[in-house]
Amino acid sequence: MEDAVTAITKYLVIKKLAGDTLTILAIKEYLIDGLSPSTIGYKYKISKFRVRGYIQRIIDKARSHVAATAIVKAVLPYVLGVDPIILRVGNTYICLLCDAHLKSENVEHHIRRKHRDIVNSIVEQIVLKVRRHSQV
Ligand SMILES: [Zn+2]
Numbered sequence: 001m002e003d004a005v006t007a008i009t010k011y012l013v014i015k016k017l018a019g020d021t022l023t024i025l026a027i028k029e030y031l032i033d034g035l036s037p038s039t040i041g042y043k044y045k046i047s048k049f050r051v052r053g054y055i056q057r058i059i060d061k062a063r064s065h066v067a068a069t070a071i072v073k074a075v076l077p078y079v080l081g082v083d084p085i086i087l088r089v090g091n092t093y094i095c096l097l098c099d100a101h102l103k104s105e106n107v108e109h110h111i112r113r114k115h116r117d118i119v120n121s122i123v124e125q126i127v128l129k130v131r132r133h134s135q136v
Helices: 004-017 021-031 037-044 048-062 065-080 104-114 116-133
Strands: 086-089 092-095
Touching (some): 004 048, 004 116, 021 065
16 A cells, blocks of 8 residues: 555646646645635635545545645645646647547546556655655
């Protein structure tokens, strides 16, 4: 089984590759800035239940709120530096690596299935850097 740092980094990296910076910011604003799910939901025009869902997934991987916060804080700068591989054109999402045209609900699945090696290599590099510079 993956450790919490790897699992959370992978979750965030896939969102960033998909171009979904909004979810990453929502997670950061809840765990690090201490904003409420309803404030975050209002800001990004998504439901507070969706915000809670994202956060719950992160906390489940870390098994505690404190650990989740420490991990997100440590990996966030590196995750934000990852360039998306998905370009949105209207309602279509185009994969810049293989030119697949996708619907929004299939984007993350596509990245996980077709570009697993790239995901794993990015995650590995981030986890190595984080382990060298912090306690997580
Ligand atoms: Zn692709």
